[in-house]
Amino acid sequence: AAKGAGRNRFSYFTPALQVAALNRMRLTNDLRGAVKGNQLRVYFQPIVHLRTGRIHKAEALVRWQHPQRGLVSPLEFIPLAESSGLIVEIGEWVFKEAARWVRQWRSQHHPDFQVSVNQSPLEFQRDGQGYEHWFAHLQELGLKGSAILVEITEGLLLDAGSGVTDKLLQLRDHGIQVALDDFGTGYSSLSYLKKFDIDYLKIDRSFTRNLAPQSSDMALSEAIIVMAHKLGLKVVAEGVETAEQRALLLRAGCDYGQGYLFAPPLPAAEFDAMLKAQLAIADGARR
Ligand code: C2E
Ligand code: MG
Ligand code: MG
Ligand code: MG
Numbered sequence: 001a002a003k004g005a006g007r008n009r010f011s012y013f014t015p016a017l018q019v020a021a022l023n024r025m026r027l028t029n030d031l032r033g034a035v036k037g038n039q040l041r042v043y044f045q046p047i048v049h050l051r052t053g054r055i056h057k058a059e060a061l062v063r064w065q066h067p068q069r070g071l072v073s074p075l076e077f078i079p080l081a082e083s084s085g086l087i088v089e090i091g092e093w094v095f096k097e098a099a100r101w102v103r104q105w106r107s108q109h110h111p112d113f114q115v116s117v118n119q120s121p122l123e124f125q126r127d128g129q130g131y132e133h134w135f136a137h138l139q140e141l142g143l144k145g146s147a148i149l150v151e152i153t154e155g156l157l158l159d160a161g162s163g164v165t166d167k168l169l170q171l172r173d174h175g176i177q178v179a180l181d182d183f184g185t186g187y188s189s190l191s192y193l194k195k196f197d198i199d200y201l202k203i204d205r206s207f208t209r210n211l212a213p214q215s216s217d218m219a220l221s222e223a224i225i226v227m228a229h230k231l232g233l234k235v236v237a238e239g240v241e242t243a244e245q246r247a248l249l250l251r252a253g254c255d256y257g258q259g260y261l262f263a264p265p266l267p268a269a270e271f272d273a274m275l276k277a278q279l280a281i282a283d284g285a286r287r
Contacts, residue, residue: 028080030066035089039065042097043265044115046274047236047258050250055278057114057149058105059258060098061265062090082120091123095148099137101268102147109275116149116179121156130167135174145175149200152178154186157196168196179236183224193231200256201228205239208259211248222252229253 034040040062047057064072081087098115105113138145150171156164157180171178179200180192184207193201203221210217221237228235237249240259249257263274 024080027072027077028084028086031064031077031080031084031086034064034066035086035093037067039067040090040093041065042094042101042268044101044268044271045258045265046263046271047116047256048262050246050254050257055262055275056110056112057116057256058271059116059118059151059265060094060101061118062094063265078120082122085122087120087122088126091117091119094118095134096137097268098148099141099143101272103141103143104272105275106143106147109279112146114147114149114177116151118151118181121153124150124152124156124167125163130170131174131176134176138174145171146177149177149179151181151202153181154183154189154192157192158187158189160196165196172197182238184220190227193228193233198233200236201233202236202238202258203254205259208237208239208241208245208249211245213248218248218252221249221254225253 041064043061043063044058045061046055047059048055062074062078064074064077066072078087081090095117098117102113102115105115134148135145138147168178177199178197179202180198181202182204183201184204192198201224203224207217207221207224211221212218225235234255235253236256236258237245237254238258240246240249240257240261242261245259246257246261263271266274
């Protein structure tokens with residue numbers, strides 16, 4: 001396309017762009033081998049009940065241990081996984097890992113333990129396929145649907161066809177709950193909350209970050225929490241990093257918090273150790 005446009009005048013591919021594009025291509029190629037090559041990991045981050053400090057939920061977050069590059073952030077590779085379609089295979093693997101661990105945590109820590117998994121629009125809207133294979137897998141493990149929570153984003157609901165509604169109903173029928181992730185970053189039309197029967201609302205980190213008494217983000221968060229509760233939803237605040245943020249959220253009636261104040265996403269074994277320590281403290285307090 002740049003051919004007749006004269007030197008340097010109309011060239012889309014400046015060297016920097018070329019390098020970035022090449023880098024993405026290489027990374028996408030490497031990603032193809034990552035699932036089978038055993039390079040993916042699932043980390044778990046606690047979702048803490050603010051009033052009691054108890055941990056009965058965790059979010060599963062995928063990590064990629066690249067043989068040369070080290071740990072690659074999902075912010076970098078999830079978009080590549082989405083554009084290449086690899087996200088479906090990755091998501092299936094994450095789901096199975098989540099199921100394996102939630103079974104252990106249900107039997108060892110709390111019978112209602114729940115692990116949430118993120119689902120990209122592409123995964124959710126997979127043509128001609130619902131979540132039957134998930135239900136079958138959970139059944140094989142002797143798990144109820146309530147062991148799993150699915151996190152979706154507003155964009156999915158924005159142009160939701162009947163396929164989306166059907167899948168949400170299918171999940172509900174099998175006891176799998178649904179959370180609306182990153183709430184506040186997109187269109188945040190509150191009509192979705194009523195229309196789609198969502199169970200949890202996750203307030204985006206960008207609100208939590210600027211929480212301060214009297215701030216506009218405080219007012220917005222309070223309004224979101226009140227409204228969510230009126231519609232029967234529970235609220236999780238993302239990105240809780242300070243004790244002050246926790247206190248403000250608690251005062252605003254927020255149900256759960258997730259963030260570095262409590263713990264970063266942890267390898268499963270470390271998360272497991274943290275749960276054991278929490279249990280030991282609770283036992284000690286009872287005595
Ligand atoms: P998300 O679902 O909104 O996940 C929360 C992100 O916030 C995670 O980033 C987590 O590490 C980060 N985070 C948690 N607490 C704090 C905090 O206190 N401060 C700050 N600054 N950040 C915090 P992560 O793990 O890098 O994941 C990024 C995004 O990648 C996720 O955002 C999610 O959209 C996507 N993702 C991760 N795993 C999966 C997966 O298995 N499947 C799909 N489809 N997407 C995934
Ligand atoms: Mg999420
Ligand atoms: Mg989120
Ligand atoms: Mg996010």
